[in-house]
Amino acid sequence: MKIYFAPLEGITGYIYRNIYENHFGKGRIDKYFTPFIVPKEKTFLTTKEIKDISMDHNQGMEVVPQILTNDVRGFLQTAQALKEQGYDTVNLNLGCPAGTVVSKGRGSGFLNDTKKLDEFFSQVMEQTPVKVSIKTRIGKEFPGEIEDLTEIFNKYKFEEWIIHPRVREDFYKNTPNMNAFTYAFEHSKNTVCYNGDIFTVGDYQKIVQEYPSLDKVMLGRGVVANPGLIGEIHGNPPMTKDDLYHFLNDLRDAYLEELSGEKDVLFRVKELWAYMQTMFDEPKKDWKRIRKAQTLDAYQDAMEHLLETCGFVENAGFIAP
Ligand SMILES: Cc1cc2nc3c(=O)[nH]c(=O)nc-3n(C[C@H](O)[C@H](O)[C@H](O)COP(=O)(O)O)c2cc1C
Incomplete structure (x- = not known):
């Protein structure tokens, strides 16, 4: 099973990633995802963003930078800037539930504009200078939105599809909707990664048992609360x-x-x-x-x-x- 560390804006910047990797992550985290970068009109990456993604600050870790946008040009320019920094894959954030993001039709606010989403990918996937993975919720308002989303995503060859099975309206409340996840997992032509509410080894084992052919999971809050959790998942003693x-x-x-x-x-x-x-x-x-x-x-x-x-x-x- 591959294990990914989720992007957590305000927490998992390069300083946290490095110290976490040194103490708990070595050989146990397959990929770290950076908190999102929002494309700008002129400077494609700010000084703060360059600091976060520079190769010097991410030695010895597999890091995937994340972009938050619904704009083709902004995505492509930022992807190019990231390529120039040495990256060969970027992740698109289609999950952020924040009001200021959703009101601009970005993050999970992009999920229910399926026509625009399809157009966006038809252009992006033709022109992107790097591989693209996506991180999404199961819909904006209704779990059933996952069916149309799966159909759209199946038209494109993504590096992977990371699914957090909540709708935007849930924010982080309620529980992950496993029926919607199962639908996507069974119907997706792209490889799928599960993300959501893995807070204990028991939570992890439950997912492994329910989806024996799943080969990647992403953890966020559970690892911030218990930095030793991934070690435990790998069979090591709990953190002291x-x-x-x-x-x-x-x-x-x-x-x-x-x-x-x-x-x-x-x-x-x-x-x-x-x-x-x-x-x-x-x-x-x-x-x-x-x-x-x-x-x-x-x-x-x-x-x-x-x-x-x-x-x-x-x-x-x-x-x-
Ligand atoms: C404080 C906070 C910041 C987050 N920032 C991001 C982000 O920058 N990009 C993103 O894709 N998801 C972000 N997320 C969502 C997480 O990556 C993850 O999908 C979510 O927490 C569910 O996984 P978990 O239950 O393992 O924490 C954030 C979540 C929290 C709580």
């Missing part, structure tokens, strides 16, 4: 609190080196704890201290106290809010 401590310290130091100030670093590490605290029993008090921390020292105190005093919940995994 010590493992997590060293990972977090290296991550903090790398952020301190790269970001503009303590406030930025604090914001990043607090965001991670929103996921990781769900792994612990009784983390409430320290999690509140982490959330309220105004300095890195205060954060570090609260984080160390949490790790000293709270244990992992048995079979813990990310718990969606």
Whole structure:
């Protein structure tokens, strides 16, 4: 089974990817996907985007940059810029549920304009300078949209089709719609990757049992909550609190080196704890201290106290809010 690390905007930038790879990912993650890049009129890639995707910052990892657009020219120009940076495959985001994205007909907001979607791909797939993979939801409003989408996607040869089986209207609520996923999996001419709510080894095993011929899965929030999850899936012992401590310290130091100030670093590490605290029993008090921390020292105190005093919940995994 190939295992992919999902793109998580604001979290899985190159700093996180590198520190994660060093501590937990080596030999276990087949591909990392970058958070989305939105094509611009003139500068095809911003300094921040170039930093994220530059080969120097992604050594030893298989990385696929992601583009978010519904515009053929923007896609092709950005794909070309990514090719010039050394990439041979890009991913198109057809899943983002954010209001500001959907209102522009991008992300999952592109899924119900099937005529435009088909036209977009008929041009893109003829002219693209690199291979294209897609990451989609099962529809914008209704799970049944998956049938038309499968028919359209079957006209094109994508590198792969990553499916998160929710509709846009679900955002991250409700549970993945496995009937819709099964339909796509059985009818797709492109190879399919499953993505959604794999938060424990048990969740992973369930997918493997239900889809014996599936050969790739993508995990996101479950790995942010439990960085050791993919190791466990590969049969390694669970992450220890010590493992997590060293990972977090290296991550903090790398952020301190790269970001503009303590406030930025604090914001990043607090965001991670929103996921990781769900792994612990009784983390409430320290999690509140982490959330309220105004300095890195205060954060570090609260984080160390949490790790000293709270244990992992048995079979813990990310718990969606
Ligand atoms: C904070 C956050 C940021 C995300 N950013 C992206 C993104 O940039 N591109 C994308 O395709 N999906 C993005 N996603 C969706 C994830 O890649 C993934 O499809 C989703 O979380 C479901 O997988 P999971 O249940 O394993 O987390 C994001 C999700 C979250 C929660």
